[in-house]
Amino acid sequence: MFNLANSLTLGRVLTVPVIVLLMYFPNHFTAFLAAVLFFIASVTDVMDGIVARRQNQVTNLGKFLDPLADKLLIGSVLIMLVELGWVPAWITIIxxxxxxxxxxxxxxxxxxGLVLAADKFGKMKTVCxxxxxxxxxxxYQYFGVDWHRVGTYILYVALFLTVFSGANYMYNLYKIWLSNDQ
Incomplete structure (x- = not known):
């Protein structure tokens, strides 16, 4: 049950409270640490899937935990960014x-009994x-780069992909429902 793939996913879940705690005390140091932890957690999102498929460790627990871990990580960080005034609330709500x-x-x-796997747009959304x-x-600025501005521009692209991939998912599911009703 707790194979390497699932352990990586669980590790991603466990980084969430640490990142949130660091964000409660925003300064250059804690922001940097939170970003590093977020990066590590994001890498585990890629790694757990690779490990699960290559080592034949795909489990029902992993199928449940992986998307949950993504939502906990992304949602918690977005909510904290709103709390800090670094991201508009309406983007987080959408x-x-x-x-x-x-x-x-x-x-x-x-x-x-229908299954619609995540498509390329959903995966692009998560990466973005x-x-x-x-x-x-x-x-904050590091190495002369305004990271907030960079992140904000990318977030608007991510927002577009979020809405588009959600609409695409609903459309594809609707098509499957129609074909199964006939």
Whole structure:
């Protein structure tokens, strides 16, 4: 049950409270540490899937934990960024509502025996969100770069992908429902 892949995913979940705690005391040092931890957690998101497939460690626990870990990490960081005034609340609301809507639709689809795997747009969304949140966590200038501005630009791209991938997921699920009703 707790193979390497699942342990990496669980490790990602356990970084969330540490990152949130660091964000409660925002300064150059804690912001840098939070960004480093977020980066490490994001890398484990890629690694757990690779390990699970290569070592044949795909489990039901992993299928449950992996998307949950992503949502906990991204959602918690976004909420803290709103709390700090570093990200507008409306962006966080849209991103979290999309995640809840897709998760709810997945549950309904599974109940009907339908499975719609994450597509390339959903994966691009997750990567783009991670690339946005890293610089936003840094927030301060390091090496003459305004990381907050960089993260904000990437976040707007991530927001577009979030809405687009959510709409695409709903459309594809609708097509599957229609084809199964006939």
């Amino acid at each position: 991103i979290i509502c999309r995640e809840l809507a897709v998760t709810g639709l997945r549950a309904i689809a599974m109940e009907k 969100q991670s690339f946005a949140l890293g610089p936003l966590l840094l927030n």
